[in-house]
Amino acid sequence: MPARRFTVLLAHELAWFRQCLIGRPFVGYQCATGQELAVTRPKHRPLTLRDVSEACGVSEMTVSRVLRNRGDVSAATREKVLAAAKALGYVPNQIAGSLASQRVNLVAVVIPSLSNMVFPEVLTGINRTLDDTPLQPVVGVTDYLPEKEEQVLYEMLSWRPSGVIIAGLEHSDATRAMLTNAGIPVVEIMDTDGTPVDSMVGISHRRAGRKMAEAILKQGFSRIGFLGTKMPLDHRARKRFEGFTEGLTKAGIEIEDREFYNGGSALAKGREMTQTMLERSPDLDFLYYSNDMIGAGGMLWLMDQGVDIPGEVGLAGFNGVELLEGLPRQLATMDACRAEIGEKAAQIILDRSAALDTEDSFEPEHITLAPKISYGQTLRRHGQG
Amino acid sequence: MPARRFTVLLAHELAWFRQCLIGRPFVGYQCATGQELAVTRPKHRPLTLRDVSEACGVSEMTVSRVLRNRGDVSAATREKVLAAAKALGYVPNQIAGSLASQRVNLVAVVIPSLSNMVFPEVLTGINRTLDDTPLQPVVGVTDYLPEKEEQVLYEMLSWRPSGVIIAGLEHSDATRAMLTNAGIPVVEIMDTDGTPVDSMVGISHRRAGRKMAEAILKQGFSRIGFLGTKMPLDHRARKRFEGFTEGLTKAGIEIEDREFYNGGSALAKGREMTQTMLERSPDLDFLYYSNDMIGAGGMLWLMDQGVDIPGEVGLAGFNGVELLEGLPRQLATMDACRAEIGEKAAQIILDRSAALDTEDSFEPEHITLAPKISYGQTLRRHGQG
DNA sequence: CTGAAAGCGCTAACAG
């Protein structure tokens, strides 16, 4: 009887059939009607513990122990198992492992954007702490949209991660509920002006704005413009702005002019906005930018115009981005401690997930970092001020 | 008999015991010796399908169907189930779902770095395509280290993702073996100068270098310096360099001077290197930078020095970063098509994983995008050139 | 030190 390449099998036949396929390119199969069939092997069936077990003649359980370095296994067995696993190219199935062990070595990291270098830097900090630990970060991006945050968090929680690191303290009710009920450590990062669900690590943006206002006033500037992002959902930028006006108000001063932008190349926008503002309010003697990129754009524009910085106009930004180092003049700024925030947040998750094993209990941690002003060459009016 | 807070249970008791805990803060338990115990409920047991099933009086299977929108379910039952799931705050367990269904909606994305904005942009492209599909990207970072690439890939494959998107064509033997044997679609991105394991999407960096050489020569420049990254493992930068020298060689010209850097702020390094090179080789009339950031730094330095660009010295970079738009002068560059690469790569994975369901077979796709030179204001010597 | 048994929470396949 000639071999055919394809046939339909009943379900229970198929189950048995798959057993036959292990490790063979194809298999001859005598089906119920007595027909002899040649069937192509399924393209790829990933190896299982059982395959390794059969290859080295050791029970699945022992293989598992060797591969996880758990429990005592004789050196001889260990060698045998490792050799077999390597020879076969076995890659353990974490899905099955996590289901069985009820522990998942993933940490959900939820951030608003990747385009703003701030967040890749936080991730770098998280990576640094989590490298050389079993924990692994998984990133979700929300585009600053609360609905998307909800959705992203939901999807991440459905993987039952060991912890959540999430940017900001402002969330929808649903998001907050999920965080509260997830039963895993949650660290809210970047911002500490508010009440976290659990732990938090960040800086006070309100205080940052206030401190910058104080520094500016101390240098004798008084006719101040603010340039920032329009995004109503960037709560941290908003809080900096609020803290800033608050700081000025305490000294009886008000912002003279303000300008907001949305999208586009930040550097180019900084130029445009600065031009617009100075044409509208030529009397200004200081410009405070809500981030370094637009600040740098503004600075470049002013230099093009031959404006004396900080003699005629002083400048400051926010974030302490590396880029500033290469600019013709060092822009005053404030470091947002991004990498450190990432490291500390990851450390909290790490400590807590270790504590779960030892049944220790942990209190929520609230860490507020204090960013320092870097005066650069655009804020100090009088010598070493 | 007084209630105690803690006790030791035999294993089989515990199993039964857990049933009692469902939905209750604590439970009275009559153990084998007749003792009545009050036991605190475990901190948190995530809800299961069974909980929802019990809450709404519908079989687990039907609940599952409703939650996945699979198969026909009567509107009435659907409503009931959805209401119960929502009320309880049920979040499905993907770990279990993936194990049972043998399909994991994750796409592994392996890239060398997050600090270089190129990669976040590729990710944005991938996200854009994968949004509104069940597939979800998971990112791993290799720091340009082959060993780390191996390790990261191994960990990602252990989650049995639906596909892999990985930067570059150069990998260790082990990495290549894993990619070949994973049995899932693999797309190697960014570069097309070489042989992929499966599919690839990118640009030819060799050709990019060559084209830039041709453009420079056509503008009449002839004493050319190259400034680039020292990283021997950035194969794409290397290939651009090779293509560049090749292009010059064809015209009988050789690079006059070269300078390489490592780490630090790219903008600042661009300044330094440019200064170093021009002091060493003052005759140069063109500088080709291996990326836009160092190019921008060089440009800023030259402008500080009052050098006429491109009259005295022409400049070009590579990548087409958004930043350039805000610079005092538009740097010539070449777009690396980053977002498009991300989109196309994700699309390939998407098509293939759909094809797996319909049993269609797919050929590897090799997509080479053609980056265009943007002349800016630093490359054209003679009017519109 | 090693093995056998019993699930983890869900879904595919089939039977009503």
Add this chain to the structure above:
DNA sequence: CTGTTAGCGCTTTCAG
């Protein structure tokens, strides 16, 4: 349209 059954590949638990 809905329910039942039998695993997915691994680890936990307990018994040698």
